[in-house]
Amino acid sequence: MHNDIRLFVLGLLEKKSRLPKGFDDAGDFIKAGIIDSMGIIKFILELESRFDIEITEADIESEKFRSVQGLVEMISLKIATGVA
Amino acid sequence: MGPLIGSVFQYTEYDVMSSMAKIAPTFFAHARSTPDKQAVWCEGVTANYQELAQLVCRWSNAMASNGVKRGDHIGVILPNSIEFVALMLVAADLGVVLVPLNTSLIPAAVHRAFEVAEVKHVVSTAVLLQALLALNSGLNFSMVDGLWLSVDEVIDGDTVRDVRLLAELLQDVPLDAQPLNAALEEDALILTMTSGSTGDPKPIILTQRTKFNRAIAAIELYGISEQDKTLAATPLYHSLAERLVLIPLLTGGTSVLMSKFSSIAWLQCVAEHAVTFTIAVSSQLKQIAEELASNADACDIASLRCIVSSSALLDSSVKADLLTKFDCEFHECYGASEIAIASNLDGVSARAKLQSVGIAAPDVDVKIIGKNDEVLPIGLAGEIVCKTAMLFGGYYKRPDLTQAVMCGEYFRTGDMGKLDEDGFLYYLGRTKDIIISGGINIYPADIEVVINAYASVMESAAFAFPDERLGEVVAVAIVPVNKPEFDLRQLRFHCCERLADFQQPRKFFVVDELPKNGMGKLMKFQLVKTFATKG
Incomplete structure (x- = not known):
């Protein structure tokens, strides 16, 4: 499951922009501008829709919501605990 | 006359052919005179003038020998990249028309835009083409029956159209391929997609002459030379970034192109590349000002010579804040996709007339008209109309709409405004539903x-x-x-x-x-x- 989530998130990021050289799972996609204030709403909805979860304001402001690795952990936890 | 004009007309072969398009020849002239100079940087990848010119010539020749003809429409779905920059010059050389689309459009919207703009060929990336051409999308792209090109990778899996790879196409063209010089000034270069009141796409035609004139107007207005490093931090499917890339390539300067904007990345980019000039969207400048306020010591923006705010008007308070934060020439411009720049407010005037959007840009005539198209006196509010050499070429195949937005030679902006006794324009609001x-x-x-x-x-x-x-x-x-x-x-x-x-x-x-x-x-x-x- 972790890998499915990871590939889905990476796919969304790649559709937004070519990933910078050296960008890895710990890379900050907000700071890099890959997901910007214009793209964030659709990004969240795509994650919510694909994994049937709900992403809250607090989630968006958390450190996890900045890297692929963090998002995979956040989404996995929501799926496992049935927080939707 | 600015430095560019001198460099264009020393090439007499172009001087005698006044109807020939000027963008590609001007770029190639710089490539001949300064081949080793850095032409463009984009996210860690650079190309000097010789390398960029070689890519453009080979790509242009490859397109021509693969059935792409002058006047053909090419759908472009690309992130900011050196390939996108090169493709603009290929179109300028070959006389083809680019239809750049927002990379986040859903496939059905892309399909509709291709239909309306009569797209025949497509250039994109493997990731974006894969999503567009998926077998299960239910979309039939049979009307786009020309060349489908991926600039980066081969597409995995089956798709509804065959896609060629750019590198493979270029293999058949010699390294010393020459420009085709096939374009005329009146040829359309870009169809920019906008929407009408019914939601249907309404493409704006920008000819080679218009794009050239717009770049020249900015070069002269902001005093840009070959010494400048010009930053573009908006997507190239917008006319602003297109202009910001053409400005350095037409003056022999250097283009610095960001693929995505964030205020931190912008400030790092300015410092790292010693950027001297940029036009930024006002909302970007607001974010940059906030970043500077919280982290001023870490930001070296001393290289900036001139900065311009564009696309939406700045609040007076933000404008005042920016004037204190940027210790360089500061301008605000007001305009529209159809006319580019209408008015310019320089930093000195901004201090005296903070609420204004400036005076009419050179060679632009701004008037205020009333409900019956009568010209209104100073101080009275009405619709802002502009006469300019930067005017668009009309809405594609919609002469009715084109006629509706013109008042004689003047373009109806759909914005309300007034002029003061010194010729300064004040923006008062919008009448168009946007x-x-x-x-x-x-x-x-x-x-x-x-x-x-x-x-x-x-x-x-x-x-x-x-x-x-x-x-x-x-x-x-x-x-x-x-x-x-x-x-x-x-x-x-x-x-x-x-x-x-x-x-x-x-x-x-x-x-x-x-x-x-x-x-x-x-x-x-x-x-x-x-x-x-x-x-």
Whole structure:
């Protein structure tokens, strides 16, 4: 499951922009501008829709919501605990 | 005359052929005189003038020998990249027309845009083409029967069209391929997609002459030379970034192109590349000013010689703040996609006339007209109209719409304004139904069509909602079929699937009815008044 989530998130990021050289799972996609204030709403909805979860304001402001690795952990936890 | 004009006309072969397009020859002239100079940087990849010219010549020749002809329309779905820059010059050389699209458009919207703009060939990336041409998309791209090109990788899996790889196409062309010089000044170079009131795409024609004139106007207005390093931090499917890339390539300078904007990345980019000139969207400048306020010591922006705010007007307070933060020449410009720059406010004037958007740019005539198209005296408010050499070439195959936006030789901006006794223009508001978010024009009709198609919605109206960061965002008032059972979350997923990222509504207001006048006409200003001031 972790890998499915990871590939889905990476796919969304790649559709937004070519990933910078050296960008890895710990890379900050907000700071890099890959997901910007214009793209964030659709990004969240795509994650919510694909994994049937709900992403809250607090989630968006958390450190996890900045890297692929963090998002995979956040989404996995929501799926496992049935927080939707 | 600026430095560019001198360098263009020392090449007499172009001087005697006045109808020949000037963009590609001017670029190639710089490539001959300064082959080793850095032409463009984009996210760690660089090309000097010789390398870029070689790519352009080979690509142009490869396109020609693969059935791409002068006048053909090429759909372009590319992120900011050196390939996109090269493709603009290929189009300028070959006389083809680029139809650049927002990379976040959903496949159905791309299909519609291709139909309206009569796209024959497509250039994109493997990732984006794979999503567009998926076998299960239900879309038939048979009308786009020319060349489909991926600039980076081979596509995995089956697709509804065969896609060639750029590298493979270039293999057949010698390294010393020469420019084709096939374009004329009157040829369309870019079709920029906008929307009409019905939500249908309404492409704006920008000819080679218009694009050249617009770049020259900026070069002269802001005194740009080959010494300048010009930063573009907006997407190349917008005319602003196209102009910002052409400016250095037509002056022998250096283009610095960011693939995505963030205020931190922008400041790092300025410092790292010693950027001297840029035009930024006002909402970007606001974010940059905030970053500078919190982290001023870490930001070296001393290289900046001139900075211009564009696309949406700055609040007076932000303008005043920026004037103190940027210790360089500062301008604000007012304009529209159809006319480029209409007025210019320089930093000195800005201090005296903070509320103004400046005086008419050189060779632009600005007037204020009343309801019967009569020219209004100084101080009276009316519609802003402009006469300019930077005028667009009309809406593609819509002479009716083109005629409707012209008042003689003057373009009707759809904006309200007034002039003062010194010729300074004041912007007072918009009459066109449009939302400007982060510098991007969003058409409410595009949003309403999608939301009204949702079975649980009886009717809806999209309108502009003020936003700290983006200036405005999309708000929607919805009348559900059955209010108690209405599921907003499902509607948001519906919008997610059918609208691009910049079109996603941020604010939803579920109402019993929309405000309408006695004739049943929607009074959108009432929605704005009721909701857009409450937060």
